[in-house]
Amino acid sequence: MARPKHKPPQCALNFFRWYCHHEYNEEIEGDLIERFNLYLDKYGHKKAKQLFLKEVILLFRPTIIGNIHQLLNKNSKIMKTQSKQIISQKLKWSRIFSVTAFLLGCTLLIYMISVESELGALPLLLIAIGAIWFIVNQVLIKKQLR
Amino acid sequence: MSQNHLGEFEEIVLLTVAILNGQGYGASIICEIEERLKREVSLGAMQTVLKRLEDKNLVKSEFGESTKVRGGKRKRLYEITASGQQILNLTKAQRNSLWKAIPTVVFKIS
Numbered sequence: 001m002a003r004p005k006h007k008p009p010q011c012a013l014n015f016f017r018w019y020c021h022h023e024y025n026e027e028i029e030g031d032l033i034e035r036f037n038l039y040l041d042k043y044g045h046k047k048a049k050q051l052f053l054k055e056v057i058l059l060f061r062p063t064i065i066g067n068i069h070q071l072l073n074k075n076s077k078i079m080k081t082q083s084k085q086i087i088s089q090k091l092k093w094s095r096i097f098s099v100t101a102f103l104l105g106c107t108l109l110i111y112m113i114s115v116e117s118e119l120g121a122l123p124l125l126l127i128a129i130g131a132i133w134f135i136v137n138q139v140l141i142k143k144q145l146r
Numbered sequence: 147m148s149q150n151h152l153g154e155f156e157e158i159v160l161l162t163v164a165i166l167n168g169q170g171y172g173a174s175i176i177c178e179i180e181e182r183l184k185r186e187v188s189l190g191a192m193q194t195v196l197k198r199l200e201d202k203n204l205v206k207s208e209f210g211e212s213t214k215v216r217g218g219k220r221k222r223l224y225e226i227t228a229s230g231q232q233i234l235n236l237t238k239a240q241r242n243s244l245w246k247a248i249p250t251v252v253f254k255i256s
Binding site: 037058059 | 171172173176177188189190191193194197198209212215216217219220221222
């Protein structure tokens with residue numbers, strides 16, 4: 001009967017991939033997986049997972065990490081990308097609101113001219129706010145993309 | 147540690163690399179040590195020593211083939227260099243001379 005396929009714990013493996021120097025990543029990850037399969041045959045799944053985790057923790061040392069600055073830089077790059085994504089998401093909604101204000105102003109202006117034959121202050125104000133809001137958004141997006 | 151001296155674990159790893167004759171890689175070296183010396187070795191300690199030996203130019207390495215049991219990752223095969231062999235011979239000679247220097251009476255008493 002075929003043995004059920006077990007994989008090494010993903011979160012430990014991801015932690016290893018995060019801290020390990022890219023130069024050593026392939027060989028050591030291969031060794032880790034090979035050791036895990038050996039433990040699996042010898043001790044079973046639960047113990048193999050524990051031993052795998054122990055190996056990953058014991059590998060966390062300066063030689064394997066390589067450059068701590070590089071690791072921190074990698075981390076800050078990820079954070080920068082994430083914050084950029086959040087900001088651009090917020091700017092997207094801001095742009096939608098500015099366009100809505102502009103269009104509402106235009107509709108109101110057309111309505112007032114055609115029905116009431118009188119130019120109101122509110123539509124002009126809405127158009128002005130919408131236009132300024134939209135331009136400010138564009139400037140901010142350009143800054144983010146830099 | 148000096149370039150001309152090996153630590154105890156470094157010596158064991160270097161000897162095992164020599165035993166495996168160019169076919170030794172992280173996991174296989176650990177298995178060999180565990181089998182021969184009945185000593186538990188972590189992958190972290192092994193990789194650190196292998197990198198140190200490579201920096202000292204006592205071993206050289208190259209990528210080998212990838213296997214299914216390794217999740218498709220390639221092995222890094224280690225081979226002993228001429229300076230590695232030289233330092234092992236030197237260490238052996240030093241130890242032999244120390245053994246010879248022990249007066250026979252010392253071991254008789256204990």
